[in-house]
Amino acid sequence: MTISEKSAYLKGLMEGLSLNTESDEGKMIAAIVDLLGDVAKRVTDIEETTIAISDELDEIEEDLDAIEDFIMDEEDDYDDFGDFDEDFDEDFDEEPEEGFDYGDEDTTIYEVECACGNIIDFDEETLESGSIVCPNCGETLEFSFEDEGEDEE
Numbered sequence: 223m224t225i226s227e228k229s230a231y232l233k234g235l236m237e238g239l240s241l242n243t244e245s246d247e248g249k250m251i252a253a254i255v256d257l258l259g260d261v262a263k264r265v266t267d268i269e270e271t272t273i274a275i276s277d278e279l280d281e282i283e284e285d286l287d288a289i290e291d292f293i294m295d296e297e298d299d300y301d302d303f304g305d306f307d308e309d310f311d312e313d314f315d316e317e318p319e320e321g322f323d324y325g326d327e328d329t330t331i332y333e334v335e336c337a338c339g340n341i342i343d344f345d346e347e348t349l350e351s352g353s354i355v356c357p358n359c360g361e362t363l364e365f366s367f368e369d370e371g372e373d374e375e
Contacts, residue, residue: 225266334365337359
C-alpha cells in the first residue's frame, strides 16, 4: 500500500467512525488526517520529481560516455603521429583572427559583434547575402559594401 493509499484509508476510517469534528479530540484527529494527506501528496510529488531527475541524469551520463569515447578515439589518433612539439599543440588553442583562412584557400571566416555582445562568425557566402540573424537575441545584422574591407554595419 502506498503512502497516498494509507492516508486515504485513515481518512475513510475517521469518516466511518463518525467522529464529532466539533469536539477538541475530533478536531485534532481531523487535522492530523488532513496533514497526513498533504504529506502523502508532497511525498508523491517528490518521488515523481526524483524519478524524472534520475532519468535526465541517466541520459546525461550516456551523452558524456559518448563524448568521452569520441575524445578518447581522437587522442588515439594523435598517438599514431608519435610525440610532437608542445608549442605546436598550443597553436590549436589560439583564436583565429578576423578574416583568418582556415586552410581552404577559398573560404574566409569573418566576425561581427552584435549589439547584445554576441560575436558571430560567418563565411563569404553569408557576407554576400547581406545580412545575418544573431542566434543570441534574434536581431538581423545587415552588411554594407561601401568599402571592400568592411564586413559589418
